[in-house]
Amino acid sequence: MPELPEMETYRQQLSRCIQGKTISGAEVTRPKSLNVEPEAFINAVTGKRVLRLERRAKHLLFHLSSERVLVLHLMLGGWLFYGTDAEKPDRTFQVTLHFQGEQLYFIGLRLGYLHLHSQAEVEDVLHKLGPEPFTLGFAEFQQVLASKRSNLKVALTDQSFLSGIGNCYSDEICFIAGLLPSRTLPSLSEEEQLRLFEAMGSVLREAIQYGGYMADPLFVGDSLTGGFDAKCRVYDREGETCVRCGQPIVFAELSSRKCFYCASCQS
Ligand SMILES: [Zn+2]
Incomplete structure (x- = not known):
């Protein structure tokens, strides 16, 4: 399972790939990976910019221009890939975020999840975490x-x-x-x-x-x-x-x- 260093590596590298970019669309093949209906999720993220990525413990937070936040926990077996359609690994993707020609693929989200929250909800969700x-x-x-x-x-x-x-x-x-x-x-x-x-x-x-x-x-x-x-x-x-x-x-x-x-x- 990814721990602090793995998620920090994702934060640093992924920031260079998507920070400031606009999500041009999304696909969901596993609705259970989300906390809202797929259609509501797609509507909520499409057209929004990724302002910055933050790591909290083993979570990665995508701060969107709508002041909403995507909270990712990869749990056991989850990982991420960023690239073009031609580069993507031969795997199934539970969620895909499109960035005009390149995609962020969420892979192996069986126990893991990608939840959409307001900023206030994020603090509620993460309040039990001990100090970094x-x-x-x-x-x-x-x-x-x-x-x-x-x-x-x-x-x-x-x-x-x-x-x-x-x-x-x-x-x-x-x-x-x-x-x-x-x-x-x-x-x-x-x-x-x-x-x-x-x-x-x-x-x-x-x-x-x-x-x-x-x-x-x-x-x-x-x-x-x-x-x-x-x-x-x-x-x-x-x-x-x-x-x-x-x-x-x-x-x-x-x-x-x-x-x-x-x-x-x-x-
Ligand atoms: Zn020894």
Whole structure:
């Protein structure tokens, strides 16, 4: 599932493709991906300009010139492609937005959705999200840590605790911090809290720099998206050698979540 770095990569790259452009039409083949009837959706977006794209946690917000907002969550398996009819991937599209000759295709929106909201509704919809990792200083991060007693895996992937981190980056952050994902928050020393804080920042920044870990390109010639996949140290690397100590990476289920870590150099 795309997490903060994947959605931030989409925001940055897609802004260059569609910011300031007018939506010239739309198609909907899966009405369930929307929160309004397809005809109402098409009428609401056609002729509107995309003023700017904003990312909140794992959501991408399309701010339209009508002061309405499209809220995208890709959930599991969703992705985006931007290009011409000739360039589009051989997939089914649940929603397509037209930009005079080029299209933004929404793919794999089974659990994911594209909802149309007023600006006030957006705040309602997103109000349960916890703070964004990059907005916190260490003292604020310590306050957040003090609000929960679960293990690191559960806490880091809880969107009301911190927003934007999921299965992949929770494992990567724990690895860089040298902490087992099964460690509980109250058991962390101040020095370990600081390692966790610094790892969170460095992992997410590096992942954004390398375009996240999900491989499908946004457009033909996109060489950025997915670059972090090769840089993941533990996620989806069961049995591979730990880059720090040489022991095999372990896979385990922890609180019903997939978890990859090094049992030798994380403690
Ligand atoms: Zn190791």
